[in-house]
Amino acid sequence: MEYKIALIPGDGIGPEIVREARKVLDAVCSKYGHKFIYSEVLLGGASIDVHGVPLTEEAVETAKASDAVLMGSIGGDAKTSPWYKLEPSRRPEAGLLAIRKALNLFANLRPAYLYQELKAACPLKEEVIGEGFDMIIVRELTGGLYFGERKTVEENGIKTAVDTLSYNENEIRRIAVKAFDIAMKRKKKVTSVDKANVLDSSRLWRKVVEEVAKDYPEVTLEHMLVDNCAMQLVHNPGQFDVILTENMFGDILSDEASMVTGSIGMLSSASLNDTKFGLYEPSHGSAPDIAGQNKANPIATILSAAMMLRYSLDLDREADAVEAAVQKVLTEGYRTGDIMSEGCRPVGTAEMGDLIAAAV
Amino acid sequence: MEYKIALIPGDGIGPEIVREARKVLDAVCSKYGHKFIYSEVLLGGASIDVHGVPLTEEAVETAKASDAVLMGSIGGDAKTSPWYKLEPSRRPEAGLLAIRKALNLFANLRPAYLYQELKAACPLKEEVIGEGFDMIIVRELTGGLYFGERKTVEENGIKTAVDTLSYNENEIRRIAVKAFDIAMKRKKKVTSVDKANVLDSSRLWRKVVEEVAKDYPEVTLEHMLVDNCAMQLVHNPGQFDVILTENMFGDILSDEASMVTGSIGMLSSASLNDTKFGLYEPSHGSAPDIAGQNKANPIATILSAAMMLRYSLDLDREADAVEAAVQKVLTEGYRTGDIMSEGCRPVGTAEMGDLIAAAV
Numbered sequence: 194m195e196y197k198i199a200l201i202p203g204d205g206i207g208p209e210i211v212r213e214a215r216k217v218l219d220a221v222c223s224k225y226g227h228k229f230i231y232s233e234v235l236l237g238g239a240s241i242d243v244h245g246v247p248l249t250e251e252a253v254e255t256a257k258a259s260d261a262v263l264m265g266s267i268g269g270d271a272k273t274s275p276w277y278k279l280e281p282s283r284r285p286e287a288g289l290l291a292i293r294k295a296l297n298l299f300a301n302l303r304p305a306y307l308y309q310e311l312k313a314a315c316p317l318k319e320e321v322i323g324e325g326f327d328m329i330i331v332r333e334l335t336g337g338l339y340f341g342e343r344k345t346v347e348e349n350g351i352k353t354a355v356d357t358l359s360y361n362e363n364e365i366r367r368i369a370v371k372a373f374d375i376a377m378k379r380k381k382k383v384t385s386v387d388k389a390n391v392l393d394s395s396r397l398w399r400k401v402v403e404e405v406a407k408d409y410p411e412v413t414l415e416h417m418l419v420d421n422c423a424m425q426l427v428h429n430p431g432q433f434d435v436i437l438t439e440n441m442f443g444d445i446l447s448d449e450a451s452m453v454t455g456s457i458g459m460l461s462s463a464s465l466n467d468t469k470f471g472l473y474e475p476s477h478g479s480a481p482d483i484a485g486q487n488k489a490n491p492i493a494t495i496l497s498a499a500m501m502l503r504y505s506l507d508l509d510r511e512a513d514a515v516e517a518a519v520q521k522v523l524t525e526g527y528r529t530g531d532i533m534s535e536g537c538r539p540v541g542t543a544e545m546g547d548l549i550a551a552a553v
Numbered sequence: 554m555e556y557k558i559a560l561i562p563g564d565g566i567g568p569e570i571v572r573e574a575r576k577v578l579d580a581v582c583s584k585y586g587h588k589f590i591y592s593e594v595l596l597g598g599a600s601i602d603v604h605g606v607p608l609t610e611e612a613v614e615t616a617k618a619s620d621a622v623l624m625g626s627i628g629g630d631a632k633t634s635p636w637y638k639l640e641p642s643r644r645p646e647a648g649l650l651a652i653r654k655a656l657n658l659f660a661n662l663r664p665a666y667l668y669q670e671l672k673a674a675c676p677l678k679e680e681v682i683g684e685g686f687d688m689i690i691v692r693e694l695t696g697g698l699y700f701g702e703r704k705t706v707e708e709n710g711i712k713t714a715v716d717t718l719s720y721n722e723n724e725i726r727r728i729a730v731k732a733f734d735i736a737m738k739r740k741k742k743v744t745s746v747d748k749a750n751v752l753d754s755s756r757l758w759r760k761v762v763e764e765v766a767k768d769y770p771e772v773t774l775e776h777m778l779v780d781n782c783a784m785q786l787v788h789n790p791g792q793f794d795v796i797l798t799e800n801m802f803g804d805i806l807s808d809e810a811s812m813v814t815g816s817i818g819m820l821s822s823a824s825l826n827d828t829k830f831g832l833y834e835p836s837h838g839s840a841p842d843i844a845g846q847n848k849a850n851p852i853a854t855i856l857s858a859a860m861m862l863r864y865s866l867d868l869d870r871e872a873d874a875v876e877a878a879v880q881k882v883l884t885e886g887y888r889t890g891d892i893m894s895e896g897c898r899p900v901g902t903a904e905m906g907d908l909i910a911a912a913v
């Protein structure tokens with residue numbers, strides 16, 4: 194079959210990790226007789242350098258005309274990069290927020306699990322790890338503080354800055370439905386995280402989530418306050434299956450969860466709308482400090498490509514093959530620097546990509 | 554000397570841990586010849602049960618007429634307690650927020666450190682612990698999403714809930730000054746945490762913090778995004794000295810940090826205004842599940858009392874004595890259940906209080 198894929202190499206380590214993911218996709222094509230037609234899309238710093246803005250209309254159109262988008266990472270070093278001399282609305286991150294909104298990608302899925310092979314990289318003690326953990330964070334991605342009205346005003350010489358956190362029932366319902374659908378294919382437990390003892394938006398969140406839960410009698414629903422969740426992720430991450438939460442809490446908790454697993458270079462993510470379309474990217478950032486040094490771990494991007502095969506292209510067998518290839522290379526002991534441990538075989542970005550492509 | 558102290562036993566384990574802190578304060582009085590005049594103040598569920606509201610005008614007046622407030626904890630089990638059938642604004646937590654605002658307690662100091670004696674309780678591996686960690690979180694406590702306008706409106710049958718995150722330059726400046734003052738007495742490093750790549754309020758935060766930093770040339774200032782900070786607390790907590798942040802981020806990060814230390818039953822907190830006055834309480838919650846069972850660890854409250862002696866009453870020598878007493882009892886191997894480890898001597902709430910009072 195033929196598929197259209199938009200590639201966003203982006204900034205920092207983005208181009209090199211996307212290159213490796215593409216190698217793996219090429220291997221999938223030859224093995225299974227597919228054809229992927231790629232168009233390259235500029236986003237973030239890469240777009241600023243060429244067009245002066247972090248996202249153009251054409252970029253959005255190219256993405257929309259594709260079956261899926263595979264992205265590396267965007268952004269640079271805020272202290273040294275000239276991009277951060279620009280107005281906030283013209284910086285790389287603004288491009289990422291704008292494309293999420295333009296493509297209506299309201300559902301951000303971030304799996305966080307402990308690879309048995311990488312236990313040594315997990316910061317937690319054996320007894321806290323217990324039988325391991327495997328959770329997925331379902332983060333609302335187009336609402337909340339990220340997209341509310343904001344302004345900075347001055348009165349009597351004193352500036353006041355205001356951001357707005359707003360959610361309506363429909364926005365909450367559609368993300369809750371995603372979370373429960375996912376839970377049905379997993380351990381059937383949803384932990385909805387909010388700050389209902391303080392926020393009105395959290396109280397509405399809780400009410401709508403309760404309503405949605407009625408359609409999923411097999412799923413156990415639990416509510417947890419965000420401060421408690423930040424503790425529980427360190428104390429007992431094994432308790433979680435699906436964590437459902439709003440945009441800002443999801444940003445914080447998903448990063449915490451990925452670090453708790455110790456495998457941040459391994460974790461993929463998908464951002465979905467109401468169709469099959471999605472944008473796939475690693476959970477980690479653009480790591481400008483190691484860009485271009487053949488040090489970055491391409492696995493998170495390769496596993497994001499596998500998610501793309503599964504969710505947007507309906508190629509389950511092919512997705513399985515990529516995941517199995519990653520597993521095989523890990524079992525054989527190959528490691529990039531970030532996940533290196535004693536007795537393993539050190540490889541660079543390109544070698545890791547070659548090994549996984551060969552194993553497909 | 555004579556001092557007036559308002560005691561808020563509160564809910565759950567609150568009364569029993571405050572009782573032990575008072576034992577220790579009594580020991581301080583007899584040893585150093587002071588007189589503490591206590592008035593009991595109802596807050597949270599305890600106030601609802603008597604007055605129907607979580608905080609009364611008189612309670613605020615009694616607190617204001619004191620030199621300091623020592624508090625246990627407030628709140629109950631949200632699933633089973635009748636308090637949570639009330640409107641949000643009449644629940645126990647609303648009382649806590651209201652007293653913070655009424656007393657203008659804008660600076661919440663939450664120390665989070667690893668007790669060498671309690672390394673076994675720390676969830677992190679030895680190599681992540683490294684040389685240990687000792688940080689203090691300076692959280693803004695009377696602004697942001699906690700006290701912004703909020704409303705829930707309905708249009709065409711769809712409800713929308715809105716919360717507002719607002720900070721002005723003065724609010725940011727006064728908390729930043731506290732953080733830098735504290736850093737000057739410590740390792741002279743401030744990590745200011747925000748989400749400046751998204752929020753206007755964070756951009757104003759960063760600007761004002763930069764301005765304040767100019768008055769403290771000896772202090773190293775670093776800015777960190779909140780999602781990154783949530784990761785770094787797990788990855789390398791030893792890098793932090795003073796973390797300065799706004800109300801909601803501080804709520805999440807301080808709970809995460811305290812769990813990272815493994816000693817949540819040991820961590821005190823102070824909430825201060827612009828005078829010497831302050832409210833002191835343990836960092837942990839009201840643990841309704843173990844209330845009244847002589848199981849709770851009173852040390853966080855006892856150390857909060859020590860903070861009170863130091864910050865509000867200027868009794869440094871007495872504060873040192875309480876801290877040394879806690880240290881002695883730990884060194885002797887006495888432990889409540891939450892911090893128990895092999896080879897130590899298990900004690901209950903009251904015994905722990907007796908031991909520390911005797912050691913003063």
Ligand SMILES: CC(C)[C@H](C(=O)O)[C@@H](O)C(=O)O
Binds near residue numbers: 268286780
């Ligand atoms: C770059 C930034 C705006 C973004 C976010 O906060 O959503 C990133 O942290 C993420 O989680 O994808």
Ligand SMILES: CC(C)[C@H](C(=O)O)[C@@H](O)C(=O)O
Binds near residue numbers: 420649
């Ligand atoms: C009880 C709750 C309102 C409170 C808060 O969020 O501030 C608590 O979590 C805390 O941190 O003191």
